[in-house]
Amino acid sequence: MVTPRVIVVGTGIAGLVAALRAARTHTVTLVTKAELGESNTRYAQGGIAAVMFPDDSVGAHIDDTLAAGAGLNSREAVEILCAEGPDRIRDLVALGVEFDHENGLLARGREAAHSSARVLHAGGDATGAGIESALVRAVRASNVSVLEFTFVRDLLVVDGQVRGVETVDSAGAIRRLEADAVILASGGAGQLYAHTTNPAVATGDGAAAAFRAGARLADVEFYQFHPTSLAVPGNFLVSEAVRGEGALLLDATGRRFMADWHPDAELAPRDVVARGIARQVAVQDGAPVLLDATGLGAAFLEARFPGIDRVSRAHGFDWSREPIPVTPAAHYWMGGIETDLRGRSSLPGLYAVGEVASTGVHGANRLASNSLLESLVFAWRSVDSLGQPWPEDHPAPDTVLRDPIGSDGEPFVRAELQHLLWDTAGMFRSAPALESARSRIAGWSAPSGLSFAALEDRNLLELAGLLVGAALARRESRGAHFRDDYPEADPRFARHSTVQVTPIAPGPHATKETSHALV
Incomplete structure (x- = not known):
């Protein structure tokens, strides 16, 4: 009997946990464009929120998460996060994560919008690094095959199902890796903005690749600013x-x-x-x-x-x-690849976990220190659903869009895009500014070449257009999305936004239509 194959993309907490758990029953290849462990997780300071103390409750954690999310959370997803979180913390401890203690008990702190002190930390303000190092050690000791300095350029889609990835190495060599399922855990896109707490690797590569393959993205207008x-x-x-x-x-x-x-x-x-x-x-x-x-x-x-x-x-x-x-x-992207409660995207065979995913947990504004917990809980759940029947959804296209953005225009400069989004699609937004940004984005030509920088630039330009379009469509202020021209929340917009590509011309230079919707 052939052991099923899984490719995991990304080596933050979500990717490392998914790889370790999947390796018990699958042949696992873990792919990262940098060194193993370079991710947003490594730089997470504050901690990880979970109900681990008798003076706290799962119900209170749920209420705090919903209040922060400004009416856009998926309540079922939030309930799963808060109820399963404590067991997942114990699993981290079993994997070697050493949380700080005081007087023999877990140390804890309180952060904004939490009604109780429930945030665990490690090494003081080095929580992410502590988690990352323990998980990297576990991966190194496992049978997971690791490909470092390998860029996932696109997904392989066969007969409407994701069957692997196309990669580029640091020398520009292209390789096709086949698998029975792909778990994207590639993180956010903080490099869209001129000022960000994110490391240089956070360029939205997984979300962009999934979008080109036809997966639905959700709530891409919601970017949290620390x-x-x-x-x-x-x-x-x-x-x-x-x-x-x-x-x-x-x-x-x-x-x-x-x-x-x-x-x-x-x-x-x-x-x-x-x-x-x-x-x-x-x-x-x-x-x-x-x-x-x-x-x-x-x-x-x-x-x-x-x-x-x-x-x-x-x-x-x-x-x-x-x-x-x-x-x-810029700190954290609430939007990303739309998933169900098992990490399954709208594309059969494609899972998404961590910041690249939009599970509905965070709504319009993430509660502090819930991101590491979300990665942990939903990475676990996604692996548990491997091999199960895929939920019925719209048929997935077979065409990967090689040229998702224009090829005729001004040369693209990443720094100019970053300042453009900071000024027009940052903490304060308005129709005139967003329209100006959309026009400017459309005027840039798609970066070419197989260098990592060029591939990242293509992804950033693609995602910038999606974010600006979604921000224009949401004519209200809610959570992290604030419109000067619509400064109040509007009940008509208390819905998730989605964006999906529809291929209209096959081939290596496919064209597309992009549809924004509130559902």
Whole structure:
């Protein structure tokens, strides 16, 4: 009997967990365009939220997640996340993840919009790195075959079903890898924006490849901006847990200002805090606001947030004695490949887990520290559904769209796209700005070539057009999506947006139509 084959793309928490679990029953190939373990997971500071304490409840975690999601969550997905999360945390511990402890018990912190302290952490503010290193060790010790520095260019679709991937190596050699199923765990697309907390690898490759193959994407207009990154080149993340421990946000005069925008002040939902900071920066003619953690003390800051402490001091800030300058930055994509509760996309044979997926858990605004938990829970569920009958859906096209964007136009410059989206499709949006962005995007020619940079640029340009189109279609403000011309939530738009490609000309230079819908 032939062992079924699975390809897992991406090596953050979602990809590593999926690969390890699938390897028990399948032949697994794990593909990453960088080194094993380079992902958003590695840089996650704050922690992972789960109900692990007697003074907390699954019901409270559900309520907090739904409140943050601004009416757009899938309640069933949220219930699964919060109910299955504790067992998945125990599984991480069994895999070697060492969470911090205090007095013999799991240490925990509180972050914005959580009604209870339920955020676990490892190494203080190095939670992601702790999880990543333990999972990488487990993968290295397993029978998973790992392909590093290998770019997944496109999906292989045969008779309406995903049957593998087409890859490009660092020398430009193309290879076809066949499989019975593909699990995309390739992360988000933070490199769409000029200011982001994401690493350089976050260019939306999996979502773009799935879109070209005909998979449905959902809620691509919802991008979360973290309120506090260090206001220096690189936008180093300053964890929300710092505010959870009591740090305050101050304007240029030293006044605490977030209470002007929300009764929870610094612990309001992320979208509220990020916009409050952005407005204050505008009032101050671009000067950053200040995060005041001096009341927490030097010893506590160094022990609880060693990474932030080290980076702040490297930039000349002693945050135990003076407030540090902070500014919002693109952080997390709530949208992505639309999936069901088992990680299954609209394309048979294609699963998506982690930030590349849109499960409905986060709604219009992710609750802090739910992302690692979502990756963990739904990676587990997706592997458990391997080999099961695929839900009936619309027939999938067989054509991979090699030229999803124009070939005649101005040469594409990534930095120009990043600044364009930051200015027009960032925290504040309007029809005129979005229309201008759409026109500019349409005027760029598709980058060519097989270098990783060129392949990434094609994906970013593709996804930028989808994000701007979806933002134009959602004529309201909800969660992380804020329209100056439609500043209120509109019940008519309390639905998920979807986007899907329809091939209308086969061949190596396929053309397409793209449809946006609210469902």
